[in-house]
Amino acid sequence: xxxxxxxxxxxxxxxTPANLFACFLGVxxxxxVGVLPGIGPVGAMALLLPSTFALxxxxxxxxxxxxxxxxxxxxSTTSILVNVPGEAASVVTAIDGYQMARRGRAxxxxxxxxxxxxxxxxxxxxxxxxxxAWLADAALQxxxxxxxxxxxxxxxxxxxxxxxxxxxxxxxxxxxxxxxTVGMEPISGYSRFTFGSVQLAQGLELVPIIMxxxxxxxxxxxxxxGLRRSEIVRVKLRELFPTREEWRRxxxxxxxxxxxxxxxxxVPGPATVLATFVAYTIERxxxxxxxxxxxxxxxxxxxxxxxxxxxxxxxxxxLLSLGIPFSPATAILLGALVIHGIQPGPLLxxxxxxxxxxxxxxxxxxxxxxxxxxxxxxxxxVSILRLPQPVLSTFVLLLCLVGAFSxxxxxxxxxxxxxxxxxxxxxxKLAIDPAPLIVAVVLGPVMEKTLRQTLxxxxxxxxxxxxxxxxxxxxxxxxGVLVGPPLAAAVRRRAALSARGADAVSR
Amino acid sequence: MRGHAWTLGLLGAGGAYLALxxxxxxxxxTRPGPGFFPVAVGVFLCLAAGxxxxxxxxxxxxxxxxxxxxxxxGRVGTAxxxxxxxxxxxxxxxxxxxxxxxxxxxxxxxxxxGWPGAIVTATLxxxxxxxxxxxxxxxxxxxxxx
Numbered sequence: 001x002x003x004x005x006x007x008x009x010x011x012x013x014x015x016t017p018a019n020l021f022a023c024f025l026g027v028x029x030x031x032x033v034g035v036l037p038g039i040g041p042v043g044a045m046a047l048l049l050p051s052t053f054a055l056x057x058x059x060x061x062x063x064x065x066x067x068x069x070x071x072x073x074x075x076s077t078t079s080i081l082v083n084v085p086g087e088a089a090s091v092v093t094a095i096d097g098y099q100m101a102r103r104g105r106a107x108x109x110x111x112x113x114x115x116x117x118x119x120x121x122x123x124x125x126x127x128x129x130x131x132x133a134w135l136a137d138a139a140l141q142x143x144x145x146x147x148x149x150x151x152x153x154x155x156x157x158x159x160x161x162x163x164x165x166x167x168x169x170x171x172x173x174x175x176x177x178x179x180x181t182v183g184m185e186p187i188s189g190y191s192r193f194t195f196g197s198v199q200l201a202q203g204l205e206l207v208p209i210i211m212x213x214x215x216x217x218x219x220x221x222x223x224x225x226g227l228r229r230s231e232i233v234r235v236k237l238r239e240l241f242p243t244r245e246e247w248r249r250x251x252x253x254x255x256x257x258x259x260x261x262x263x264x265x266x267v268p269g270p271a272t273v274l275a276t277f278v279a280y281t282i283e284r285x286x287x288x289x290x291x292x293x294x295x296x297x298x299x300x301x302x303x304x305x306x307x308x309x310x311x312x313x314x315x316x317x318x319l320l321s322l323g324i325p326f327s328p329a330t331a332i333l334l335g336a337l338v339i340h341g342i343q344p345g346p347l348l349x350x351x352x353x354x355x356x357x358x359x360x361x362x363x364x365x366x367x368x369x370x371x372x373x374x375x376x377x378x379x380x381x382v383s384i385l386r387l388p389q390p391v392l393s394t395f396v397l398l399l400c401l402v403g404a405f406s407x408x409x410x411x412x413x414x415x416x417x418x419x420x421x422x423x424x425x426x427x428x429k430l431a432i433d434p435a436p437l438i439v440a441v442v443l444g445p446v447m448e449k450t451l452r453q454t455l456x457x458x459x460x461x462x463x464x465x466x467x468x469x470x471x472x473x474x475x476x477x478x479x480g481v482l483v484g485p486p487l488a489a490a491v492r493r494r495a496a497l498s499a500r501g502a503d504a505v506s507r
Numbered sequence: 508m509r510g511h512a513w514t515l516g517l518l519g520a521g522g523a524y525l526a527l528x529x530x531x532x533x534x535x536x537t538r539p540g541p542g543f544f545p546v547a548v549g550v551f552l553c554l555a556a557g558x559x560x561x562x563x564x565x566x567x568x569x570x571x572x573x574x575x576x577x578x579x580x581g582r583v584g585t586a587x588x589x590x591x592x593x594x595x596x597x598x599x600x601x602x603x604x605x606x607x608x609x610x611x612x613x614x615x616x617x618x619x620x621g622w623p624g625a626i627v628t629a630t631l632x633x634x635x636x637x638x639x640x641x642x643x644x645x646x647x648x649x650x651x652x653x
Contacts, residue, residue, distance in 0.1 A: 051644060167558045171517055174552030178524050181545045190541035193527060216590070223586045223617055224579040390618030394610055395632070397586065401593055401609075402602075402636060406646040414594040422587065430513065448544040460536030 003129050010357030014365055019062050023362045026063035027370050030070020035078050035381045041071035043215035045332045046207050047399050050406040057340035058355050062362040064336055068329050069121060069312040073370045076113040076305050077381055080106055089272035089308040092280045096300030103296050108242035112250045112298055113305040114374045120258035120306035121367035124313025127262045129360055136321035139346035144453035145464055149471035151443045153478030154268040154326050160481050162270060162433045169436045176440025179204055199412040206335050206441060208404040208413045210328060212420025213434045215400045219393045220425040250302035253283050257306030265314020268326035270435060272311045279307035320356055321346060328438040514563045518556040525549030585616040601651020606633035
């Protein structure tokens, strides 16, 4: 099936009443989640995953993907109007967006942000359509060594790009891999780290781990901070029209942000957050008047807002074409596929065209729905912020508990949720990002299986990983990302020292 | 010393995991056993945690905690106690009663609501959540002795 044929088929799937409603519900929940500081898209997706069990796999994935990209729209609303980013990918938008709001241009900032998100989201879906199908074809040539090398390289890049120390990220990866080994070993059925517990033999579920690390931990942080009151800027509908000059200044940043976002989304790591910083830096560098940035430059809203939406589309490519998630959000989407009995990987497009093309087409529909929802209803979404934080926190915790229990009606999942919540709270206090841990929990079993298959294939000779060109290239790329920056810094330091030495001698 | 505790804790956890992994059948390079990958993970975790301890001892850039005030600590403590209490009591008193207690305690302690308001909201929340999850979505939530 070619891309256009596939897309037409996908629209047929996505436009059925059930899928259309799932798409609407997903983007609506995504927008609300994006508006609310406290529960991010990852927590919300984990929270709602159990409620999708009764749905078909396509419908479930359409709804969960809608939450993911919908949250990027909602996040910008509170960044601009309240200077409170609803989620991390909207932090950059607050810099110039809130300054625009203070100067009475909140409506223009919201409109440019929504249109930019729509353009980037739609262009990103074109990228997914073309790139995922091509990559899936190429991935059919992958063997166990390539999959192992890809997982190792992915975790290496993730460790480098997840803010803070690489060593801390390595510890997170180690913890995630260790958690992934709990339970019955898939090849021989040997029980590992179960201490005789039948429930532990099934392994630890991903969803309570994510709910704990993100949802519960976030509520505990909010409980610590106590009540917060925000001053909300009011926006009238007629103020939502940017001037011709504002459109002119925004159009190229939107185009650049879309491309930067999509490409960043392909890279393992906190793609949506990273994309906004990259886009903001590019716009500032390219601007003839960089001094306007920080005091209400519309380019500083347009570029990052397009970039975070482009990144959500880019992040779908490795998931849909390789079956490998490189972020916690796509790990949940992978979890949804597995729960619904669908084997993720390069054969997904061929074996499950309804899932792949249905989700791709729903992303076009979702982006259009988001544009319609977000501009006229901006006042309604912002009024959600008036809900008292403790009431919201209480219900988020109750939903986490019910959601975790409903996975397999097991108290073990509740204990995992509570334990991970405490761990996540400790990580938040230590400013540690748990993303590498989550991705390692998902990739651990893949790595173990493919490593053992590789060793079996090579009669115990691990050098096979270095003898196959693609696996070697992936390992070298991973190592390069890890070692490159400190090496470059050391070279620069040395050059600076020798230049200073030469100066001293010439004097 | 307090600042080093969490890094030492991670190293301890890594060491314990490695010790347990070493008790599993390792197999050979040609036919790796169930312990092969966990041992590799354990070694990696110990090396990473060991580097973290070393970095911390050298005082290089590793995150440190902010202290928590008594009132803030109390709110966090209440939330954690409510979560633990819910998990412990669920099989004994069932979901509706657990949800009622959970919501009432948190609304009172975190939101400063009065007991009557907290109990009315909690009763409604327990009934609605039981109806949505237990009845509509068919989750077999324990009902307890009631």
